[in-house]
Amino acid sequence: MACKKTQGHDLLSNFLSSHQRLNIFLVVFLIVIISPTEAYDPLDPNGNITIRWDIMSWTPDGYVAAVTMNNFQKYRQIMSPGWTIGWAWARREVIWSIVGAQTTEQGDCSRFRGNLPHCCLRRPTVVDLLPAAPYNQQYSNCCKGGVLASWGQDPVAAVSAFQISVGLAGTTNRTVRLPRNFTLGGAGPGYTCGPAKRVPSTVFYSPDRRRRTQALMTWNVTCTYSEILVSKHPSCCVSFSSFYSEDITPCPACSCGCRNRNNCVSSSSGRLSSRVNISRNDDSPLLQCTSHMCPVRVHWHVKINYKDYWRVKIAITNFNYLRNYTQWTLLAQHPNLDNVTEVFSFNYKPLVPYKSINDTGMFYGLKFYNDMLMEAGPYGNVQSEVLMKKDKDTFTFRQGWAFPRRVYFNGDECRLPSPDEYPMFPSSACITLVSFATKSAAMLFMFLIFS
Template identity: 25%
Template structure:
């Protein structure tokens, strides 16, 4: 008896250490509570109360009062005030969309990092294991201090539960969902995908395998611009949730560095992880392509479209070489330790040693990519999740790397590349950077600029032209292109294009593009190159085996002969389909020329046909004079 009294005294004076449910509801299932806390008006301040933005703070509580554990909880919240959700603590959007996200119209939350809720029976009523509280912060429209904006409804989105009608009192909405083995949720798990976008270049971020703490992603860069090319591409992006790269195939970080993990939050969380084998813990890593020799490497290669030294050709040149791909294993950090919580990196940027500059947009969620089945079966395997980044060429002012000269059969003078077409170093060269380039004899195009002085002076003396002092500076371009009007007759005309490589390295897989707006309908044939028409442009490249533009080399006798550029040349024939086409004055010369995706500097004047017209006029006058004499004699 005394023992019994002592036990009662202990129980009376010392309350139990087990925490009790925070609600007095009689719900014996899953109790869901949405509690609106505050709504503060934020800028811009508007007179229109409907469109006035407010910051809102709310709590979503999910408590398992049922007899069994609730696995992988999912809750639907029927937002309907144009809400933009900025943060959600202890939960993620079930469709995997990254925050901030537009959740107006309703959204499904799933638990992260706690996705399962224990029952009171198996925890002796420990609320910390039975309940999860999600703190929500976002922006809404038309709500605020006058009271909580009404929700459409809230409900459990798991199968096997039947929810009563939700009730709202002041700032709080509650619903009780009871176990029902036959019940199926009417909340779909579909994702609202955006349609695929178009652009000059796209980047696909495909999650192919996912685990609780890490996932594998395949990144595919595709060039869609018919005249753009990338060499030695560099791809960079920002991790938003302290992720790090553990392994890669098909590409590699430009700098391998794991110090930020060892001495940061990653090292504290992954205490037993061997960071000496990881690749990059940089918040903004830069990725580079691997050389061709690694394409079949069992550790680093064997990824389709990988390992091409960073070369991505335009699709008009080679569709199979217009993309590059690599794979990487990404480790996540809390609270993102959930197989379904997947967030792509942001702030993407891609650049290369040649070609245009790109401006990339934000990643958007698109339908999962279908990959060919590894077994060879005629079926597709869908990615777990896919995001698309669209990049477009920016119009930036930068010096060209190539230039164009014009010449014609009816004029002995060549209009050379513009002075300082590809830049000038006035402190190095004694020349006039502001003087217009001097007309040249045709043979001067075949020798380097520094060896043209004598030919230039002799040609000027022959034509009785005075030369400026100092002479104009060179074009300083590594590649020059001569467009020569070869012939012009009644039914057609021909031109000859010659490419010169003045650089020290061979140029592989070169291509050029020539815009001829009015003459394109009459395009007939390219003879010594592979040529085709794309809109108003002729696309040119070398035939297989002739796609190298070799570097400048020594002459036959290096002691006295100038160096010789690498060249490629072809004649192009046209018919005169367009009425009124003026080949000699305008239409026979290109308005734009590109080499390897970069626009070349082009002369501002064209060869004069005054000499030809003078000859024609003299012939016509002579014929007319003979005709008059003949008539008089009659």
């Protein structure tokens, strides 16, 4: 009897342990699903925008700081109308002056007499100055209209900075309080900023690197991008075609949602100019009427098959009448991109997120030539051709191999057609039949000419 109790106890223990393991698994699974993992980008795992705040000197009631923004994202930039930075002061700090930027509002500064602060808001918002700003208002790396290139395009153009003088703040490292609740706007929704964190003080060098100075105090704020926060629909789509098939695979219907279908404009509409003028009062897009209703379409055309190479034509079309895409980027993932031989009208840079895989590359425009994708219309497209060397081990045109696995425009993933809709490579029997028919026709033509 005692033996039976022991066996029953063991069975109950095993059941409970297995039941507990199942509960743990379910909890972990739910955490993974519910947690905001969308901010993690497997193609750019370390991509972020870092705001660095360096206190350079103390003043009678505060400090002077250099604020630097670095866009460490490899292929996602900040376009016009440019960035805005906001935060909440820890106490009742004010901004006495700014060089290289300005706040959007001054706020209530009535408690001050004589020299008024630049901004007295508890939650100030700072914007960049335009390139034509007066010389005495400029600061190193300022005045770009808030536009930042991606780090992969141009590391120098991916930096913006301004100088700020803060009053009614602490005057030592122990009395200064870090601002809270940072926000990064202006670049559109999608960015979430973490808390400010103290880091080792930044070291600065003179241009000849002979003189070394160090910030009195430094803190960083890291902002990450999540596409899911922008929209539940994609913002671009991809279509396919090839030389070996008469079929053109269009973007899937309503690829970017059809919420703008009632407000779209036909490309032949004579009322376009009036619609554009009316719509410029808000931020909603004014799209050309299409089946996919996307602002941007990427077309990938397999153009030519050589003996040792093959050629692809890439065309990017803007269907938004209200927006230019400055310093655009296009990211493609394809197994043969490690054998790119020449890119004719775009810049190209391999993007290797994993050391052992080189299947991802970034395309972007040539400066002062096609680095701006114009609004919808006759000039609203850019295109290039890519020559790739055939990989003897993996190269094939069958089963859609020639088409990209993923495509991103300006950092957002585009919707691709379903693989079963790709232009199909003809079977060997069809190729033989076509070749035989072609040769027969040629022989008949020669016979008619010389007979």
